[in-house]
Amino acid sequence: MANKNVLIIGAGGVAQVVAHKVAQWAAEFGDLHIANRTQSKADAIVESLREKGHQMPFTSHALDAMDAGAVEALIRQVDAKIVINVGTAFINMTVLEGCIRAGAAYIDTAIHEDPAKVCETPPWYGNYEWKRREDVAAAGITAVLGAGFDPGVVNAYARLAEDEYFDKIDSIDIVDINAGSHGRWFATNFDPEINFREFTGTVYSWQGGEWRENRMFEVGREWDLPVVGKRTAYLSGHDEVHSLSARYKDADVRFWMGFGEHYINVFTVLQKLGLLSEQPVTLAEGQKVVPLKVVKTVLPDPASLAPDYEGKTCIGDLVKGTRDGNPCEVFIYNVADHKEAFTEVGSQGISYTAGVPPVAAAILIARGPWDVKQMANVEDLPARPFLELLGEMGLPTRVIDASGDRSI
């Protein structure tokens, strides 16, 4: 059987990493394609692959991924068997629909969002993706949701904890610390529109068997993590809480994101003034404008941060529970380095940690173990093959428990 053709949708910082990783692991796949609304951005990624000496660059395509028919047509045209969707979060449902119609496997790294809504009713996956479960199963395709780092790898960490460390899990605290520095006055590490949308709505956490609601920056806690040391992280809303809470109903599931005071100040000013609103305002001249889109436009392109980015990220799951009747605690984590990421694939560490996992997922679909012919979140799939492959691909997993700090 011929190797499976791959189609990447999107051409931002994460797509750059995905493309380089797919190219590095090209032997696992068939033909390589990359499509984006603005084709020249896809071309720039192809060019960066050539500069790295990759023999098998991608064919680029212009694609309006908000048009399911256009997605379907491109999948059929290039005979793609695996679609890696790393475009904006607004295109998930149309890309998934294109995959269902054309019979291709689907992988994404973040939850679907409606441009006009922020922070919908939990669980977020229930508003869009999970409504297509039966259709995905009926089409006989595999759809892996949220296969970036967080969500994605941190979901696999929870599953690894379930499989190998615990009889019963009482709490899962996911902590995301970026201790790197980009040297700009202010920038977001990924699409500002998506970044800010994460923090303007209600912060949902799953505690005591129910959804709890907080405001952003309302609940902070100091963490002391490997490599990055003591850092303050804040209870935040995040995709993985909305799927892990379904599998681990009896556990508390929380997500903590690290922020410095400067970020919080800028965020607070923008939010208080109403500049992070996704709802259009009407200017005196009559023009209708979404303020958040203007903020996005004036901020640095996250991809442009890569050359100067220094320092490390630490993202992991602190899992508490019992084993053989005894209470125990495990921290499963990865440390990534911004400069190493840039040297390897031309992207900063945040894009790197988000972009490598969907390629590992694609490889596991191509090889078989994850080709489950249904819709799945990452914690529904075998964790060890995924984490071991990620170790080979540049994102090693470590664990700290009573026995010390070691590789899994």
Add this chain to the structure above:
Amino acid sequence: MANKNVLIIGAGGVAQVVAHKVAQWAAEFGDLHIANRTQSKADAIVESLREKGHQMPFTSHALDAMDAGAVEALIRQVDAKIVINVGTAFINMTVLEGCIRAGAAYIDTAIHEDPAKVCETPPWYGNYEWKRREDVAAAGITAVLGAGFDPGVVNAYARLAEDEYFDKIDSIDIVDINAGSHGRWFATNFDPEINFREFTGTVYSWQGGEWRENRMFEVGREWDLPVVGKRTAYLSGHDEVHSLSARYKDADVRFWMGFGEHYINVFTVLQKLGLLSEQPVTLAEGQKVVPLKVVKTVLPDPASLAPDYEGKTCIGDLVKGTRDGNPCEVFIYNVADHKEAFTEVGSQGISYTAGVPPVAAAILIARGPWDVKQMANVEDLPARPFLELLGEMGLPTRVIDASGDRSI
């Protein structure tokens, strides 16, 4: 001779004050008219006059004041003899042109600005207004520039110092402190677009017989003023420096604006991110948007601050020089109260201090002493009748010198 008909252009917070003051002093004028791009805002002002029991409300008109022909036509239609321009700073030249063509007196309160330019070469008046001096004289009309509080009353304070306190003036430091509180998280006291444009460009001051350039918030100084006490004010660019420096060539002329840390923080975030830019940016979706106009839209309407505004403003000129060969120093100032302003005319104190002076100027034109049939800045005109009339109208002038603190 019949009393002179008045046409107010604009319907913001300052126009509200102008309309109420004209109505209070209606015996000085003929028919009253108010024109605005959005006529309903002019209607709201007329309604507020009726609520105060004024017998002679304004007739409202819709007017595109960027169209000199439309301005001329309206002036002719209503037979206006005095036009008080308190619309946006972008319309000065078209309104002035309309006045020249139709033979009406012209009064404004702020310098003309080109929407696409910030902080042009000094002196600012030389870029637009002063180029029309000959045309104004040829038309035989009176045009009083910058007749608000600052510029305006502070220019008259300088002239009063020249006339009554000094043989030689060495320095004029204008200090503007708003010690009031509007209770909002953040708001500007007048049109945010004009407010921010004042501070994003080069700060020009006239020192040592030449233009000096600084950045906003680069030079701060603590002042200890009557009523408002110790406050930090920052060297800022402002209209009056650009005319006073022409009359007082041998004096240093500086403008200082008081700011709290919160204002500076918000301003700094917006400016550093590029959100105060008057130059359009292109969104990912292709739409061209001027960031500053979006900021203006999301901020509170300055007029809406009035009901909750408390506290006082202190604005004055610290003048140093010599008299009879001895060094001397005078502080000429006004203190205004936000709540009193709201009670009287339904506007906050900043609008009040800006809106009363052009009405005093209109009365002095109607009565004769300021009907000079040429273009003039306020310091070119007799100061005492203006300041005495302002005292009667609600903006009393006080002076502090070696003899103490007293009314002029």
